[in-house]
Amino acid sequence: MELSRRAFAEQLALLAAAPWFVDDLRPVLPHALAQVQAQEPSALAKALAQTISVRYPERFSADDLAAITRSIDNRLRQIDRLYETHVTNADEPDFVYSVYRGDD
Amino acid sequence: MTDDIAFSSIVGLGRLLRQKKTSATELATYFLDRLERVGPRYNAVVTVTRERALAEAAQADRESRQGKWLGPLHGIPYGVKDLLATKGYPTSWGAAPYQQQKFEEDATVVQRLGAAGGVLVAKLAMVELAGGMGYNQPNASFTGPGKTPWNPGYWSGGSSSGPGAAVAAGLVPFAIGSETSGSILTPAAYCGVTGLRPTYGLVSRHGAMALAWTMDKLGPMGRTAEDCAIVLAIIAGKDPRDPSSVDRGFRMPPERTARFRIGIPKGADKDIQPEVAANFRQALKVLEDRVELVEDVELPDLPYGAVAGMIIAAEGASAFDDLLKDGRLSQLTAPEDRTGGYPALAVSAPDYLRALRVRRPMQRALDDFLKKFDALAVPTRTTVATPLDKAFRDGWPGITGGANVIGPTNVVGVPGVSVPNGFGVQGLPTGLSFTTRAFDEAKLVTLARLYQDRTDWHTRRPPVPSP
Numbered sequence: 001m002e003l004s005r006r007a008f009a010e011q012l013a014l015l016a017a018a019p020w021f022v023d024d025l026r027p028v029l030p031h032a033l034a035q036v037q038a039q040e041p042s043a044l045a046k047a048l049a050q051t052i053s054v055r056y057p058e059r060f061s062a063d064d065l066a067a068i069t070r071s072i073d074n075r076l077r078q079i080d081r082l083y084e085t086h087v088t089n090a091d092e093p094d095f096v097y098s099v100y101r102g103d104d
Numbered sequence: 105m106t107d108d109i110a111f112s113s114i115v116g117l118g119r120l121l122r123q124k125k126t127s128a129t130e131l132a133t134y135f136l137d138r139l140e141r142v143g144p145r146y147n148a149v150v151t152v153t154r155e156r157a158l159a160e161a162a163q164a165d166r167e168s169r170q171g172k173w174l175g176p177l178h179g180i181p182y183g184v185k186d187l188l189a190t191k192g193y194p195t196s197w198g199a200a201p202y203q204q205q206k207f208e209e210d211a212t213v214v215q216r217l218g219a220a221g222g223v224l225v226a227k228l229a230m231v232e233l234a235g236g237m238g239y240n241q242p243n244a245s246f247t248g249p250g251k252t253p254w255n256p257g258y259w260s261g262g263s264s265s266g267p268g269a270a271v272a273a274g275l276v277p278f279a280i281g282s283e284t285s286g287s288i289l290t291p292a293a294y295c296g297v298t299g300l301r302p303t304y305g306l307v308s309r310h311g312a313m314a315l316a317w318t319m320d321k322l323g324p325m326g327r328t329a330e331d332c333a334i335v336l337a338i339i340a341g342k343d344p345r346d347p348s349s350v351d352r353g354f355r356m357p358p359e360r361t362a363r364f365r366i367g368i369p370k371g372a373d374k375d376i377q378p379e380v381a382a383n384f385r386q387a388l389k390v391l392e393d394r395v396e397l398v399e400d401v402e403l404p405d406l407p408y409g410a411v412a413g414m415i416i417a418a419e420g421a422s423a424f425d426d427l428l429k430d431g432r433l434s435q436l437t438a439p440e441d442r443t444g445g446y447p448a449l450a451v452s453a454p455d456y457l458r459a460l461r462v463r464r465p466m467q468r469a470l471d472d473f474l475k476k477f478d479a480l481a482v483p484t485r486t487t488v489a490t491p492l493d494k495a496f497r498d499g500w501p502g503i504t505g506g507a508n509v510i511g512p513t514n515v516v517g518v519p520g521v522s523v524p525n526g527f528g529v530q531g532l533p534t535g536l537s538f539t540t541r542a543f544d545e546a547k548l549v550t551l552a553r554l555y556q557d558r559t560d561w562h563t564r565r566p567p568v569p570s571p
Contacts, residue, residue, distance in 0.1 A: 048450035055449070059431055064443045071238075071447035075417065079455055081407035082414065085462045093460035094467075095318065098347075 045073035109134060110274030111565050114180055114331040117277055121168070121179045128168070128179030132161035132223050135181040139226050139275045141571035146256060147248040148269040150186045151193050151227040157181065160223040167221070176334045178221030183276040185264050186227040187234060187313035188322075190214055197313045198230035198263070200246040201432040211311025212343045213280055213322055220338045228266030228279055232436050234287060235263040236315040236420040238444030241495045246437050249492050252295050253566035255530050258489040261291030267325045268295035273568045278326035278335055282312060284319045285412060285514040292325055292522040293484035293535025298552065298562060299325045300332040303542045304517025305350040307336075308343030316419040317348070318460070319412070319514060328562055329523060329552030333357075336545065357546035363394055364551060366538075367401040367477040375505025376486035379528035384483045387525040387536045390558050391551075398477065404469040408512040411466065414451065414459035415515070421448035467516045474518065474541045479551055482509045484535030488528040513539050521548040524561040533561075 041049075049069040053060055060068065109117070109131070120126045136154050143149035164179040186196050189207035196203050214224065229247040231239060242249035242259040250265025252258050253273040260269040264281030268291025271279055281288045283301045292299025300323045307322045314320060324335035333356050342351040366388075373381040388397060424445060427433045434442050474480070486506035490499035513520055518541060525536035536555070540547050556562050 045450075049447075052446050052449050056431070056446075060443070060446075067440070067443050068446050071444070072450045075413060075447065075451070078407070078410040078413060081410045082455065082458045082462055085407060085465065087458075087461045087465060091461045091464050093457050094463050095460065 041069045041073035042076060045069050045076055048072050107274065107565070107570065110138060111327070111563075112277065113327045114176060114277050114334055117180055118176050118178070122173070128161040128164035128223060129158065131179060132157045132181050132225060135225050135276060138571050139183075139270070142273055142568060143226070143270065143275055145569075146251045146253055146260065146269040146273055147245070148229050148250065148260070148266045148273065148275060149226050150196055150198075150229050150247055150266070153190070153193055153224050153226060156190075156192060157223050157225045160218065164221050164223060174219075174221035175338070177217060177338060179223060180221070180277055181223045181225040182217060183226035183228045183267065183270050183279040184214060184224065185230050185267050185279065185281050187230060187282060188214055188280060189311040190224065190227065193227060195227065195313075196246070197233055198245045198247070199232035200435045200437065201427060203246060207311070209311070212308040212345060213339045214311065216339050217280075217335075225276060226270065228270050228276075230266055231263035231287075232438065232441060233420075233424060234282060234284060234313065234315045236284075236416065236424065236445075237433065237436060237438075237441035239438040239441050240497065241438065242490060242492050244436075244438035244441060250291070251492065252489050252532065253568050254296060254532050255489075258491055258530065258532055259294060261294035261489060263287040264291045264325065268292060268297060268299070271295065271297045271325050271327065272566055274565070278324055278331055280322055280335075280339070281325045283321050283323065283514065284315050284416065286510045288321075288323050288325060289484050289510060289520055289522040289535070289537060293524075293533065293537075294489035296524040296533030296561070296564065296566070297325055298327060298329050298332055298524070298556075299323065299522045300329070300336060300545070300548065301520045302336060302340065302354075302545060303519045305348050306340045306352060306354065306519075306543065306545070308339075308341075308346040308349045310343055310345040314419075314423045316416045317423070318419065319415060319517065321517070328556055329521060329549050330356075330556075332521070333549040352543060354545055357550045360550050363396050364391075364478040364547075365398065365476075366395045367398045367480045369480060369482055369507035369509060370400040370402050371505055372482045372507040376483060376503055377488065377500065377528055379526070380483045380486060380488065380534045383526035383528070383534045384536060387555065387559075388481065391555060394554060401477070401480070403509070403512055404473055406466050406469060406512075407462065408466070408508070408515050411459045411462055412511055412515045414456055415463075417448035418451045418456040421445055421451070463515065470512065470516050470518070471541055474539075477540075478547050479538040479540040480509060482507055482537050482539075484522040484537040488530065488532035488534060509537070509539055518542050519545050519548060521552050523552045523555055524564070525555075525559070526561055
């Protein structure tokens with residue numbers, strides 16, 4: 001099955017977010033996935049991973065940090081799609097805050 | 105008792121109870137013994153709740169002798185995924201750091217099943233933290249990888265691995281599972297049982313482990329759609345302790361004579377395992393006089409994966425922030441889970457809120473799309489179960505097709521059902537799924553019952569050794 005760049009990005013987003021969507025990820029062909037994983041993570045991903053490393057010093061091996069950086073990088077690649085979908089100022093997040101008043 | 109009891113439906117067991125051919129205590133003892141003797145073979149059980157079960161069964165028997173009948177679950181044994189709080193027994197969430205965790209009260213679902221006369225016999229295995237830390241292979245629980253009773257070299261699916269395997273192996277007549285994105289339907293398909301994922305909010309989450317508050321659903325797994333409907337009717341409804349629960353119930357739908365308009369998403373059976381594709385088409389053929397098929401329908405092009413990923417990452421990292429903070433993630437079983445929660449710390453609040461805002465138009469667009477049909481139909485999974493020793497990505501190489509329905513429908517919280525529809529390679533079961541608009545579970549149950557009235561896949565038994 002051929003994938004558009006957009007569909008590929010969506011599948012990749014799923015992989016980054018939810019590897020348990022097992023079959024939903026089939027279109028991410030192993031070689032294509034390997035290509036993406038071989039790409040150098042962005043400077044932003046590296047910097048964000050560094051903040052986590054600073055927050056929890058001495059907790060991560062080099063391999064751990066590399067995995068965390070890759071995961072952040074994958075998620076950053078999908079954020080643009082969130083902002084491509086039009087929402088208006090009136091589209092509030094889909095939860096509602098309710099004020100509380102306890103028993104008198 | 106014979107194996108026929110082990111594989112009886114709720115309806116069948118209820119008939120035996122009402123005819124006084126057995127008692128709740130006899131049934132409980134029978135299933136408790138099976139759970140203890142057969143359960144370990146499939147890594148399906150965390151805790152057998154013998155003491156509680158015998159007490160609840162004795163109570164059900166007393167009520168029967170007094171002429172009181174509490175309904176179709178009166179005296180029926182059941183199990184719950186070990187993310188539901190139960191007083192007096194550990195609730196492990198499938199994760200080593202929580203093996204000894206105890207709660208002071210039952211989850212609302214357990215309370216409702218108990219009030220209906222149900223007999224809790226087991227806390228069932230699950231993928232650690234319901235898979236929230238990003239596991240990518242079957243061995244992701246302190247109880248070991250869930251094994252499908254049809255071929256124990258293969259996964260039972262996740263994250264409701266124990267409920268799927270336990271129902272399939274005849275260890276419980278039904279179980280409660282949970283789904284954030286695929287965790288009821290996947291094990292239902294891989295284990296050859298029926299699984300019903302209700303609309304978000306139809307069933308109270310109070311007392312259930314939270315992975316993603318705005319996506320988690322609890323639902324029944326059983327032998328038949330009719331059984332799942334019986335259970336859903338009891339557990340559905342508003343709960344003041346779960347603000348997201350809605351003031352709607354569920355009733356067994358009446359017979360329907362009108363034809364169903366069924367959408368088949370584009371690519372649903374293309375480039376998937378051939379046996380899965382063949383079983384899907386054969387299943388539709390079984391229903392052909394009752395359905396009008398609309399081929400190659402396309403879901404609205406929206407960033408379902410990006411929204412799901414952002415929501416699960418942010419809510420999951422918050423739900424388990426204690427594990428992240430004190431480093432106990434390192435105690436998890438799957439190596440990838442030990443670091444899988446940390447990347448979410450880099451999610452920004454505006455990005456998370458953007459995902460929640462995008463979900464609003466996404467809900468409207470998907471509802472507008474779904475209202476054109478009574479249901480969508482797809483193969484539940486594009487392959488049979490993954491081999492136990494392989495990463496998901498490597499389990500069935502070369503399978504590159506299928507339609508992504510589980511992801512989008514979970515993001516917006518609409519219901520789905522999976523029924524067994526045949527077998528594929530290695531003697532492993534396959535599943536047929538229907539998905540529909542919010543709160544249209546009655547359509548799903550009607551369709552699934554219609555299919556099960558005409559087929560016998562749901563009555564097949566795996567080669568489970570006698571205890």
